[in-house]
Each structure stands twice: as structure tokens, then as C-alpha cells.
Amino acid sequence: xxxxxxxxxxxxxxxxxxxxxxxxxAPGERFVPGTEFVVEPASAGPLTVISARWNKDILLLxxxxxxxxxxxxxxxxxxxxxxxADIDDEDGDEGWYEHELVGLEARVGSQVVxxxxxxxTMPVQDxxxxxxxxxxxxxxxxxxxxxxxxxxxxxxxxxxxxAGLFEINxxxxxxxxxxxxxxxxDADAGKDA
Numbered sequence: 351x352x353x354x355x356x357x358x359x360x361x362x363x364x365x366x367x368x369x370x371x372x373x374x375x376a377p378g379e380r381f382v383p384g385t386e387f388v389v390e391p392a393s394a395g396p397l398t399v400i401s402a403r404w405n406k407d408i409l410l411l412x413x414x415x416x417x418x419x420x421x422x423x424x425x426x427x428x429x430x431x432x433x434x435a436d437i438d439d440e441d442g443d444e445g446w447y448e449h450e451l452v453g454l455e456a457r458v459g460s461q462v463v464x465x466x467x468x469x470x471t472m473p474v475q476d477x478x479x480x481x482x483x484x485x486x487x488x489x490x491x492x493x494x495x496x497x498x499x500x501x502x503x504x505x506x507x508x509x510x511x512x513a514g515l516f517e518i519n520x521x522x523x524x525x526x527x528x529x530x531x532x533x534x535x536d537a538d539a540g541k542d543a
Contacts (some may be wrong), residue, residue: 352388354446355380356409359424367401367412368422370430373448373471374525377402377409380432387430400494445494446500455506456480456490463516464488466507477505488516 359369366439374380381402389395401412416422448469456464467487468479476492490496490509499508 352433353449354412354431355387356430358411358428360426361419362405362410364419365412366416366418366422367410367424368416370409370411372409375405375471375476381411385432387432389425390429390431394425397425397430417515437439450502451478451500451507453505454500454502456509456530457506458509458511462506463509482491 355374356370356466357371359371362369385399385401387397389397397416400410400414403410403457451466451469454466455462456466464480464482466478467481468478478490478492480488482488496509496511497507498510
């Protein structure tokens with residue numbers, strides 16, 4: 351089985367370097383010189399790393415097969431894959447990959463609050479993207495305290511969100527929660543009268 355570890359972005363400079371969107375939690379191990387990637391589309395690869403360096407928080411890669419900016423532009427948007435057989439033994443149970451998580455139900459207790467739609471790999475901590483029943487995306491820090499259980503076999507993750515986590519994601523939508531609360535208060539006031 352193949353695992354996507356990066357997506358190639360725009361060219362950087364004139365010598366064929368490219369920016370990449372990193373999709374692995376171990377970039378220091380995955381992008382070492384000499385590593386050969388399976389590429390999608392296949393016509394763009396395979397690609398062999400000759401240089402890897404960070405420019406602030408952006409990873410720049412150079413490949414043996416890409417000598418100039420025009421060649422780098424031609425592979426823009428390509429996806430880089432490795433064979434999972436090569437990494438299973440060394441990684442053990444240290445982390446999860448996006449393809450394992452996408453589609454899992456997100457539960458708080460026994461209540462289903464959405465489905466995992468993506469995993470954003472970040473420098474400090476990863477974020478799970480959970481889509482709720484209304485199609486809104488909720489960003490969940492992927493840490494043990496908030497996601498104590500990932501059950502691939504039964505198809506769910508268990509969340510123990512701190513108070514307000516789901517509301518933070520709703521702030522951009524406006525004051526809907528306050529409006530609903532106001533409506534309930536008016537209804538309650540009517541019952542008392």
C-alpha cells in the first residue's frame with residue numbers, strides 16, 4: 351500500500367527546487383537525500399530527493415530529475431507517495447495517517463458530532479478536521495487529552511473537547527447561538543406569565 355507524504359507546490363528559485371505541503375509527522379525521516387518517491391501522476395516520476403531544507407516553516411525539496419524552474423513548474427500539484435511496507439516496522443503505533451482517519455465518526459460520549467474529513471499536519475501539533483451535520487468544519491487539536499481514543503476497527507474517534515471548543519469554530523458564523531438562547535428565554539418568560 352502507498353501512503354501520501356507530500357504534495358508539490360510552486361517552484362522556488364531557478365534551480366528546480368519546489369515547495370511542498372508536508373503530509374507526514376516525520377518529515378526529517380521521509381525527505382532525506384536518496385529517498386525515491388512514487389509520484390501521481392506517474393508521468394511526473396519517480397522522483398529522487400537530492401536536497402531538503404526549511405525556509406521558515408516551508409519545506410523546499412530538490413530532485414535529481416528536476417533541473418530548472420520550468421521542470422519544477424511541470425510537476426506542480428503532483429503527489430508524493432512512499433510504500434507503507436517500508437515504514438510499518440519503524441513507526442509502530444506512534445502516529446496516525448490521514449487515510450486511516452478520514453471517514454471515521456467523531457463522537458463525544460455516545461453522541462455522533464460529525465465525521466473526520468482531513469488531518470492537517472502542523473509543526474507544533476496536528477489538527478483533525480471534523481465536518482458536522484451542517485457541513486461546518488471544526489478543527490480539533492489531535493492530542494491525547496482531547497482525542498483519547500481512535501478505534502479504526504469500529505470506525506470512530508472519541509473526543510473529550512474542552513468547554514467552548516465547538517463554539518469557537520462557530521464564532522465566524524455570527525451570533526446564532528446567542529439568538530437561539532434569546533428565543534428560548536422569551537419562550538420561558540411566556541410560560542411564567
